[in-house]
Amino acid sequence: MGGDMMEDDWEFASSSNPNRTLVLVGRTGNGKSATGNSILGKKTFKSKASSRGVTSTSELRRVVQEDGQIINVIDTPGLFDLSTAAEFIGKEIVRCITLAEGGIHAVLLVFTVRGRPTDEEQSVLYHLQTLFGSKISDYMIIVFTGGDDLEDNDETLEDYLGQECPEFLKEILELCDNRMVLFDNKTANKRKKAEQVQKLLSLVDSVARKNNGKPFTDELFHELQEEAIKLRDQKKEVESLKGYSKSEIFEFKKQIEISYDRQLSRITEMVETKLKETAKRLEKQLGEEQAARLEAEERANEVQKRSSDEIKKLRENLERAEKETKELQKKLGKCINL
Numbered sequence: 001m002g003g004d005m006m007e008d009d010w011e012f013a014s015s016s017n018p019n020r021t022l023v024l025v026g027r028t029g030n031g032k033s034a035t036g037n038s039i040l041g042k043k044t045f046k047s048k049a050s051s052r053g054v055t056s057t058s059e060l061r062r063v064v065q066e067d068g069q070i071i072n073v074i075d076t077p078g079l080f081d082l083s084t085a086a087e088f089i090g091k092e093i094v095r096c097i098t099l100a101e102g103g104i105h106a107v108l109l110v111f112t113v114r115g116r117p118t119d120e121e122q123s124v125l126y127h128l129q130t131l132f133g134s135k136i137s138d139y140m141i142i143v144f145t146g147g148d149d150l151e152d153n154d155e156t157l158e159d160y161l162g163q164e165c166p167e168f169l170k171e172i173l174e175l176c177d178n179r180m181v182l183f184d185n186k187t188a189n190k191r192k193k194a195e196q197v198q199k200l201l202s203l204v205d206s207v208a209r210k211n212n213g214k215p216f217t218d219e220l221f222h223e224l225q226e227e228a229i230k231l232r233d234q235k236k237e238v239e240s241l242k243g244y245s246k247s248e249i250f251e252f253k254k255q256i257e258i259s260y261d262r263q264l265s266r267i268t269e270m271v272e273t274k275l276k277e278t279a280k281r282l283e284k285q286l287g288e289e290q291a292a293r294l295e296a297e298e299r300a301n302e303v304q305k306r307s308s309d310e311i312k313k314l315r316e317n318l319e320r321a322e323k324e325t326k327e328l329q330k331k332l333g334k335c336i337n338l
């Protein structure tokens with residue numbers, strides 16, 4: 001995406017296209033930060049190979065396009081990896097919503113084609129639906145990274161999905177009306193870079209049309225927004241107080257911030273409780289799925305064993321019958337010769 005303006009210019013930008021806020025979610029290492037950088041057209045988010053995760057907290061960066069449209073991109077850590085603690089996710093979700101002040105125009109679910117999606121990746125959908133309700137799927141777009149790897153193997157995304165698509169991914173794709181885009185975050189080809197971002201932004205436009213231009217918000221957003229507005233108004237009020245010393249004003253402000261932090265902690269705890277419930281349900285479901293898979297494997301092995309036993313028995317019967325036939329023929333030959 002060439003010709004973007006400096007970040008500081010965004011306040012003066014104007015466009016016939018409304019601003020967009022996009023949130024990247026997905027497993028650690030799937031390429032969220034690299035995709036964020038591709039969208040922004042510059043290397044802003046830290047992106048590198050690491051099993052421990054590079055992004056430690058959600059960050060917002062923005063780009064102003066040539067026509068003045070502002071694209072806000074929020075990069076998140078691997079929020080819904082099964083190893084991530086609910087306490088951490090809770091805080092990050094609250095941070096993320098606070099960053100996305102005006103609501104979210106699209107949630108980009110990032111998967112990589114440089115390997116098979118793991119079963120635990122279905123937790124992304126589970127958690128998003130628990131936190132934000134089923135309406136969130138109207139805002140979801142699937143981003144597959146690793147387009148260069150597919151090209152190297154002479155494969156298309158359709159080929160990949162035909163061979164490697166687990167059931168949960170099919171369900172996610174269906175839920176979001178097959179809105180998907182393939183990214184090659186390694187390409188140096190300017191045209192390819194621009195085309196993949198344009199494809200994504202046109203999917204974001206189709207999401208906006210589907211939702212009558214309204215970004216995603218819910219009670220959680222409203223509650224956090226109200227708290228932020230209350231904090232700002234109360235601080236302003238304190239600043240305009242007359243007849244108080246500087247240290248008294250400082251103390252008033254401190255009290256207001258303590259009360260705000262308390263509200264944030266309450267909301268964070270609420271989110272954590274929801275997440276813990278989902279994690280438990282998901283763990284149970286994954287356990288059941290694994291047990292069912294093991295049972296099916298055992299049954300298949302048994303059938304195979306049974307059929308090989310039967311084949312052995314049949315072969316023995318056949319050999320016995322052949323032997324008997326030969327003996328009969330011998331006897332018959334003797335009789336004829338007599």
Ligand SMILES: Nc1nc2c(ncn2[C@@H]2O[C@H](COP(=O)(O)OP(=O)(O)OP(=O)(O)O)[C@@H](O)[C@H]2O)c(=O)[nH]1
Nearest residue numbers: 029030031032033034047048049053054055146185
């Ligand atoms: N070949 C190839 N590598 C990619 C692509 N996208 C990302 N990567 C690589 O994948 C690794 C992980 O990418 P990140 O962008 O750091 O992944 P992330 O999801 O942000 O990971 P965390 O920040 O740790 O949660 C890096 O080495 C990237 O260079 C791609 O399209 N093609």
